[in-house]
Amino acid sequence: MVSPQSNTAVxxxxxxxxxxxxxxxxxxxxxxxxxxxxxxxxxxxxxxxSVGEAEKWFAAMDTRIHIHHLRHFAQTSSLMTEQALSDLxxxxxxxxxxxxxxxxxxxxxxxxxxxxxxxxxxxDADLTLEVTAKILEPVIxxxxxxxxxxxxxxxxxxxxxxxAGNLNVLFTSRIIERSREVKxxxxxxxxxPIVMSAFARFGFxxxxxxxxxxxxxLNLTLDGLRELGNxxxxxxxxxxxxxxxxxxxxxxxxxxLSWRVMFQAEYSSGQPLCLLVDxxxxxxxxxxxxxxxxxxxxxxxxxxxxxxxRHGT
Numbered sequence: 001m002v003s004p005q006s007n008t009a010v011x012x013x014x015x016x017x018x019x020x021x022x023x024x025x026x027x028x029x030x031x032x033x034x035x036x037x038x039x040x041x042x043x044x045x046x047x048x049x050s051v052g053e054a055e056k057w058f059a060a061m062d063t064r065i066h067i068h069h070l071r072h073f074a075q076t077s078s079l080m081t082e083q084a085l086s087d088l089x090x091x092x093x094x095x096x097x098x099x100x101x102x103x104x105x106x107x108x109x110x111x112x113x114x115x116x117x118x119x120x121x122x123x124d125a126d127l128t129l130e131v132t133a134k135i136l137e138p139v140i141x142x143x144x145x146x147x148x149x150x151x152x153x154x155x156x157x158x159x160x161x162x163x164a165g166n167l168n169v170l171f172t173s174r175i176i177e178r179s180r181e182v183k184x185x186x187x188x189x190x191x192x193p194i195v196m197s198a199f200a201r202f203g204f205x206x207x208x209x210x211x212x213x214x215x216x217x218l219n220l221t222l223d224g225l226r227e228l229g230n231x232x233x234x235x236x237x238x239x240x241x242x243x244x245x246x247x248x249x250x251x252x253x254x255x256x257l258s259w260r261v262m263f264q265a266e267y268s269s270g271q272p273l274c275l276l277v278d279x280x281x282x283x284x285x286x287x288x289x290x291x292x293x294x295x296x297x298x299x300x301x302x303x304x305x306x307x308x309x310r311h312g313t
Contacts, residue, residue, distance in 0.1 A: 011094050012046050014087040015039060015054050021084055022061050025073050031064045058091065067104040074112060085113050086139055093140070093191065103190055107183065110196055111203035113139060124162070124205055132204075133197040143194040150182050154202045161209045167217050168277045175206065214273065217280050218256050224283035225249045225256075228290065236286040241278035252279060 019039045026033035036057040038050040046054070070088075074080045089109045092102050117135050118127070129151065133143040157175055164170040179202060189195055228236065228249055238247040259276060 008046075008051060011090060012043075012051065012054070014090045015058065016042060017083070018058075018087050018091060021079050021087075022058075022065070024077070024079060025065060025069060026061070028073065028077075029065075029069050031061075031069075033061060059095075062102070066101060067108060070105055070108060074108075080112075082113060082116050085109050085116075089113065089139055098188075098191065100184070103183070106191070106196065107199055107203060110136065110140070110200040111207065114200045114204050115207070118204065124158075124208070127201060127205065129194075129198055129201060132201040133194065136193075136197055136200060140193045140196055143197055145192075145194055148186075148189075148195055148198055150186070151198055153182050154179065154198060158202060158205050161206055164209070164213065166277075166280075167210075167213045167273060168281075170210070170213060171274065171277065179206070210273075214276070217276055218259060221256055221276070221280045221283050222253060224280075224287055225253050228283070228286055231290050233286065233290055236282055238279060238282045241275050241282055243279075252283075255279075 016039060019036070023033055025031070034057075036054055038046060038053050039057070043050055074085075089106065092098070092106050092109065095102060114132065114136060122131075129147055137143075157179055160173060161170060161175050164173065164175075183190060183199060186195060190199070233249065235246040235248050236252075237245050238252065239245050243252075256276075256279070
């Protein structure tokens with residue numbers, strides 16, 4: 001069983017698998033990466049000195065590779081398999097000193113691993129802390145003790161998320177920011193199996209809600225663009241979404257379709273999702289304006305048709 005107390009052989013095996021992955025990730029994000037001779041030599045039974053050198057190498061790389069790199073790499077690289085995620089988790093949990101960035105990486109990795117292992121059709125109500133802990137037990141060990149007191153806070157945030165009607169409501173309610181405050185308040189307690197399980201459960205359920213609302217907003221935006229096209233509209237004002245005042249609706253449609261692929265692992269309220277909210281607002285505004293224009297034109301035509309009849313009486 002992989003755990004923070006894994007022996008040197010397990011950790012070394014994980015490092016050997018992670019070594020080329022780190023180089024690939026570093027190359028993609030143009031991060032400096034010097035070779036580690038002992039890992040290059042692929043030693044099966046390392047000396048204490050080799051372990052120390054490898055530990056220093058990974059520590060240096062971890063200061064350059066941040067959580068946003070990891071999230072993007074998980075979305076785009078086929079190298080981020082369940083084995084790779086587990087190796088990254090082993091590496092992070094075995095650190096003697098952990099930083100807030102390590103905590104965020106562990107939180108992200110656990111949600112990724114959990115999403116791969118949890119039954120796809122499991123209902124939110126059935127996903128209890130006990131069920132979550134059982135699924136994650138092979139990678140973090142068995143839970144012990146009572147549920148953390150902050151579970152109530154996380155459950156309230158989950159309930160609030162389920163009531164959100166769209167991404168804009170979710171963003172303005174600051175669900176992610178508020179959950180982060182709870183996470184930070186845990187300190188080193190975060191790395192206890194029961195606490196990690198609680199946050200993995202929370203992260204999975206929040207991400208599921210994000211994906212649902214994201215798909216809803218994308219579909220409504222695409223439907224709106226289709227309707228605008230039917231009305232003969234070719235451009236709309238998208239300055240609020242950081243586009244032009246006369247943005248072609250064909251381009252907006254292509255962007256929305258590309259986002260369907262892009263939003264596979266990320267569920268934080270980053271710039272692309274905020275842009276999606278603003279694009280939906282721009283499309284809805286254009287629909288309202290064109291509807292008014294259409295009504296005005298129809299009213300004018302009707303008045304022009306009726307005028308001769310009134311004149312003849």
